[in-house]
Amino acid sequence: MFDNGQRKIKILFLLISILVLVVFILFFSCASTLPRRFATPEQKKIAARAEKKALERGRKIYFNTELGSNGRSCHSCHPAGEMTNAQSYPRYKHILKTMATISITHNFAVVNESMGEPWILGSEDANAIALYVQFLANGKPLRMAGPNNIRDEWIARGKFLFKDTGLGTNGKSCESCHIQSGSKSKTDGHIAPALKGVTAVYPQYSFDHHRVITLEQRINSCITKKQNGTELLLNDEKIVALYCYLASISKNFLMSVARIDNTDLD
Ligand code: HEC
Numbered sequence: 001m002f003d004n005g006q007r008k009i010k011i012l013f014l015l016i017s018i019l020v021l022v023v024f025i026l027f028f029s030c031a032s033t034l035p036r037r038f039a040t041p042e043q044k045k046i047a048a049r050a051e052k053k054a055l056e057r058g059r060k061i062y063f064n065t066e067l068g069s070n071g072r073s074c075h076s077c078h079p080a081g082e083m084t085n086a087q088s089y090p091r092y093k094h095i096l097k098t099m100a101t102i103s104i105t106h107n108f109a110v111v112n113e114s115m116g117e118p119w120i121l122g123s124e125d126a127n128a129i130a131l132y133v134q135f136l137a138n139g140k141p142l143r144m145a146g147p148n149n150i151r152d153e154w155i156a157r158g159k160f161l162f163k164d165t166g167l168g169t170n171g172k173s174c175e176s177c178h179i180q181s182g183s184k185s186k187t188d189g190h191i192a193p194a195l196k197g198v199t200a201v202y203p204q205y206s207f208d209h210h211r212v213i214t215l216e217q218r219i220n221s222c223i224t225k226k227q228n229g230t231e232l233l234l235n236d237e238k239i240v241a242l243y244c245y246l247a248s249i250s251k252n253f254l255m256s257v258a259r260i261d262n263t264d265l266d
Pocket residue numbers: 062067072073074075076077078083084085091102105106109110113114129133
């Protein structure tokens with residue numbers, strides 16, 4: 001039997017253990033949502049390794065002549081990324097009669113140019129090929145192409161949605177956290193990063209998803225997790241419009257996805 005003193009010590013020990021555990025869990029769950037630029041060197045390595053793997057997966061898809069039924073790979077028609085122009089997206093596609101992100105365009109390409117099956121948007125393959133084609137455009141300045149009036153209309157729509165509390169249920173808009181139209185960061189219990197230039201650095205490894213995600217998925221995460229909203233389809237016009245707005249504030253930033261250097265991989 002324990003005497004009173006021993007029991008108190010035991011209870012105290014138990015309480016301290018629980019406290020330590022809670023602090024640990026809180027620390028890691030916060031750390032896991034931090035954007036890349038706040039990552040520790042160890043997390044940067046995890047991200048770099050995952051991006052390298054996804055890039056390799058994307059390269060294999062790009063060179064695969066068995067994607068569809070006509071024996072053509074993306075590389076057959078676009079050697080070294082010729083004519084893929086990822087830096088000019090989102091872009092109005094006359095043939096689709098809508099504004100399209102690079103991922104939406106790839107689905108059109110695989111079906112109509114390689115006679116293959118479309119990818120599920122957000123899947124590992126879809127994101128790998130998006131990462132690879134964006135990678136081929138690295139170093140080029142971002143500039144959305146297409147008919148000016150349509151492009152400007154979509155940017156205005158995205159800008160409106162950025163300030164709209166209707167995407168969620170907690171009364172917040174993107175602007176509540178990503179203040180000054182996304183150009184300034186703010187500490188609001190969280191660190192909401194400035195979003196200028198963000199379209200140049202996605203697809204990117206996400207510590208939340210534990211894999212490479214597209215910007216469409218990142219926007220969806222904020223809608224569901226930060227605004228308590230309903231998850232949208234990745235080709236939903238609202239997501240594409242928000243993407244257009246973010247691309248407009250990222251104009252002239254140089255494409256720079258999967259900037260893996262060897263120090264990240266050690
Ligand atoms: C049979 C040849 C062929 C194959 C195979 C092919 N493409 Fe294309 N692709 C084209 C042509 C031609 C265009 C230009 C069409 C146009 O003017 O919009 C194009 C356009 C594109 C564009 C849009 C470029 C822009 O300026 O907006 C992207 C992105 C693209 N292809 C990616 C791919 C990917 C990824 C694959 C592999 C899944 C692929 N293509 C396979 C011929 C091909």
